[in-house]
Amino acid sequence: MSGGQADTGVLAQLMAQAAREGADLATMRAVAEEAGELSAMRALTRLGLADEAARVDLADLRELLAAWRDAKRSVWKAAAGWCVRLVGALVLTGLAVKLGFGGWLK
Template sequence: MNAAVLAQLMAQGNSDGADLATLRAMVEEAGDLGAGRALIRLGLADDAAHGDLAELRELLRAWRDAKRSAVRSALGWVVRMVLALVLVGIAVKTGFALK
């Protein structure tokens, strides 16, 4: 999982004519090397990264739950208001007046 292994595989592929197994090994090593670099750049290469990601997932799940709950509540209030307006409209049409 380092650049030296990838360089060795590339040299072997160059000298051997690059058989399928060598090419697959090169691609795998290049992928591992790139993934490692990406994790380092994102600051997720340390031992605490797993816990940090788990915590972020938990926070994201809580945010989605809160957002879903807020939308449901808002829709509930809108439905109640529409029903109240319909009742007021029916009362006005039927001549029901508060005196």
């Protein structure tokens, strides 16, 4: 079971226990939801991501990361293309020398 599923299972067990002991299930769900939101906001605040500018910053970072990945992919494609051309040139040069066309260079 993943971490999220285990947490959900524990929460469900605690809520069932509270219901058996007389707590209102709707109240327990509201408490759990509020606690989750409060925890998420605390975590975002600690990370410096709680303000409205953080949304724009994250969008910019995602755009920058996508551009970086595109650039990396382009560099690898270009490098592969140059390697293929270099190998082709070497093969043609080898064939030319082997077939006696090397004398033309003199």
